[in-house]
Amino acid sequence: MAKRDYYEILGVSRDASQDDIKKAYRKTAIKFHPDKNPDNPEAEDKFKEAAEAYEILRDPDKKARYDRFGHQGVGGGGGAGGGMNMDDIFSQFGDIFGGSAFESFFGGAGGGRGQRMRKGSNLRIKLKLTLQEVAQGVEKKIKVKRYIPCDVCGGNGAKDGVAVSTCPTCSGSGQIRKVVNTMLGQMVSANTCPTCGGEGKTIDERCNKCHGEGRILEEEIIPVKIPEGVGEGMQLSMSGKGNVPKRGGIPGDLLIVIEEAEDEFLKRDGSNVIYDLHLSFVDVALGTNVEVPTIDGSVKIKIEPGTQSGKILRLKGKGIKEINGYGQGDQLIHLNVWTPTSLSDREKTVLNELKDSPNFKPNPRKSDKSFFERMKEFF
Incomplete structure (x- = not known):
């Protein structure tokens, strides 16, 4: 199933501020929270969707990639909530009605840092x-x-995975709170517990394999x-x-x-692919059929007699698909006439006989368009 637009999920515009995105997520998360919608799979899906949308849009780098490339730019995937499950959501953001991260997010009394899932x-x-x-x-x-x-x-880092105790210093909160009396009244500060490092737990005996990590x-x-x-x-x-x-x-x-x-032969230019084709002036004068490489394999194209150097041929739809699924580029073949660097005596004689022919003299009044004029026809 195709994913919904993240901005649509949260009900905000693409130029919404981070504060607006945060407020919209809070409102959506409360509306579809599982505790308020028991046994409602549809509400749970929307709760997951909102969490995933907020996870992307709150991060400036992820948001920029999403704005440019869509869902593919932030991992693709499909289905409500993408790769996030309920444990991920509650662990990362906390439970709206009890988890410390969500309480802090909503302006409530935040719990200890050790309580939050890292x-x-x-x-x-x-x-x-x-x-x-x-x-x-x-x-x-x-x-x-x-x-x-x-x-x-x-x-959990403990031997056999069971020998874990509540930290005696912070009583499991992960923080040490200090109250200081000042001229302005009491000031409360909270610091990470030095005993458990903010985890709220201590290990009685470390695991032999991971050494407590x-x-x-x-x-x-x-x-x-x-x-x-x-x-x-x-x-x-x-x-x-x-x-x-x-x-x-x-x-x-x-x-x-x-x-x-x-690539050895092809160059990418956005969604288009460029190939430089070199032919002798005999081939372009008489016309010929040649094979050219494409991203899908070789194809045969026809060179009309009298084709001028610098002409651009287009193979429609032989370029690269847009990542957002809209359209596909073309392959542009730049024709270049190759001039031989050495000639035999016979070849020189033949060319000397032909050079005075009117057909071998360029006509300025019928000169081909400039390279830049030809490029304008394509873009």
Whole structure:
């Protein structure tokens, strides 16, 4: 099922400010929160949609990629909520009616930082694609080293995964609050608990495999589906395929930066493909049929007798599809007449006999259009 527009989901315009986006998300999240809509799958889908839309639009980089490339620019995918599940949403933003992140977001009494689910770091890789792969789309299998939850302790860092205690210093809040009396009244400050580092828990005995980190570094093969029409420098995002944080939390994302490998014959110009065709003046004078490469394989084209050097031929629809699905470019063939650099005595004799012929003399009154005039006809 095709995804809905993120701005439409939150009910804001494309030039909405971050404050407007935040307010719109709050309103939508409250309206469709599962606690207010029990046993309502449709409301749950809309709740997930809103969370995904806010996750993209609140981030300036992701928002810019979405504005330019649409859903494909921020990881593609389909279905309500994309790669986010309910645990992701509640962990990342908190529960509206109790989670600390949401309480803080809505202006309520925020809970301790240790109560909030942390998110791991993102991974960024470069992926080089051929022009054919860019034009046709491709599925790649990439090798990534990333932190995943420890399979022995289950990710909490404790031996056997059970020896975890509430921090005695902060009583599980993850923060130490101090009250200072000043001339203006009491000032309350909150700092990260030095004992548990803000986690609210302590480990009695560390896991032997991960040494208390709750994660291990492993190499993983990840299939990546690249859509048609991606471009140099474009960044795709795979949610949840980055590193997990220490001792539990949400994995970061895998960011894939596209690089285009130079093609031997073809050059890309936006959605168009350019090919320089070199022919002898005999071929262009008499006319000929030649094969030219395209992104879909070789095709045969006809060169009419008397075709002038610099002429541009167009192969309609032989370019690259737009990533947003609207339209496809063409292949433009730039015709160049090749002049031989060495001639035999016989060839020189023949050309000397022909050079005085009226047909071998250019006629200024019938001269071909300039290169720039010809280009204007195409753009």
